Amino acid sequence: MTGGTSEGVVLGVDGMEELVGALIRRGRTVVGPTVRDDAIVLAELTSAAELPYGWGVELEAGRYRLRRRADRMAFAHSAGPQSWKTFLHPERARQWSADRAPDGTVTVTEEPDRPPSYAFLGVRPCDLRAISTQDRVLMGGRYADPVYRGRRTGTFLIVVECVEPGATCFCVSMGTGPGLSGDCDLVLTEVHDEHGHRFWARAGSEAGTEVLAELSGRPADGATVTAAGDAVTGAADRMGRTMPQTDLRNLLRGSMDAERWNDVAARCLTCGNCTMVCPTCYCTTTEDVTDLTGDHAERWRVWDVCYDLDFSYVHGGPVRSSGRSRYRQWLTHKLGTWHDQFGSSGCVGCGRCIVWCPVGIDITEEAHALHAEAGAEEERGGQAGER
Incomplete structure (x- = not known):
């Protein structure tokens, strides 16, 4: 039913x-x-x-x-x-x-x-x-x-x-x-x-x-x-995609140094399309504008994206200066630390980020790759322990 x-x-x-x-x-x-x-x-x-x-x-x-x-x-x-x-x-x-x-x-x-x-x-x-x-x-x-x-x-x-x-x-x-x-x-x-x-x-x-x-x-x-x-x-x-059957929050928490981040960084344009079409991304910044006379000013709130260098800017420069770190921030927050903030995942499985990525990066493919890499690392660790 x-x-x-x-x-x-x-x-x-x-x-x-x-x-x-x-x-x-x-x-x-x-x-x-x-x-x-x-x-x-x-x-x-x-x-x-x-x-x-x-x-x-x-x-x-x-x-x-x-x-x-x-x-x-x-x-x-x-x-x-x-x-x-x-x-x-x-x-x-x-x-x-x-x-x-x-x-x-x-x-x-x-x-x-x-x-x-x-x-x-x-x-x-x-x-x-x-x-x-x-x-x-x-x-x-x-x-x-x-x-x-x-x-x-x-x-x-x-x-x-x-x-x-x-x-x-x-x-x-x-x-x-x-x-x-x-x-x-x-x-x-x-x-x-x-x-x-x-x-x-x-x-x-x-x-x-x-x-x-x-x-x-x-x-x-x-x-x-x-x-x-x-x-x-x-x-x-008939779902077209799946996520790995594992605790995604724990998977992302244990994959901060995964080699897969280098692979996706070589493809990601850090354009922010995935956040624009995502139905849950919510980050904003403010912009102040004036007219040519300087007598009229306005403050606007506008969408912002964690792929922007200025997003994590502090005195001395951005905290996440590489495409690798910025994609990792987006994915680990969406599937992992969102739980810690709001009690649920930040992903609803709509697939928009996959469709509207200019280079076709697939969030489910990345999650499966991270899961496979974590499994391989665990297997190698077990084999080393047996020796």
């Missing part, structure tokens, strides 16, 4: 249009997947007709291509170049502006973020876990991020369970999918078989129940529920 319960309703394709309409009538800005610029991207939707019906994707390390499907499924595609972080933790946010009057007085104005009331349609289970991870990072401590909190609070989440994973997906290894694994307002499972194209919809909150009650669905039947469950189970069996 998939996430939720066997209750709920079955919606036809027209039900998606009703769903988008019901959300818009509530004043929601609906964001979901659509085809644009030869990719499936996240953008504001004014109609369910903008969903990527009949489109799939071909993924590999360093490769992304749209492809036409033989059916009209709307959500049978894998993670695209964006995540919901784009809307909840935006790339740029102005914090304040300052203006100097002719008499020399300076007025500083804080910049309150006034986000729309979002409804996210098509959140994957791995991305739902990513959102909950960023909730802990950006709202879970004493100092909640006001921009994130303002955008996240009240966001209506519609999760779509995965029925067709990509070649770079490994959510099963991270325990984040392909079925529902968290709280949301609505959950959908898309089914396309000899009985037609439809969606099994279940409510996960009071707000979700209210929306679902407005849609012209029929009670969930056994055939649809079974087909939906089989589709999600089948997706779990």
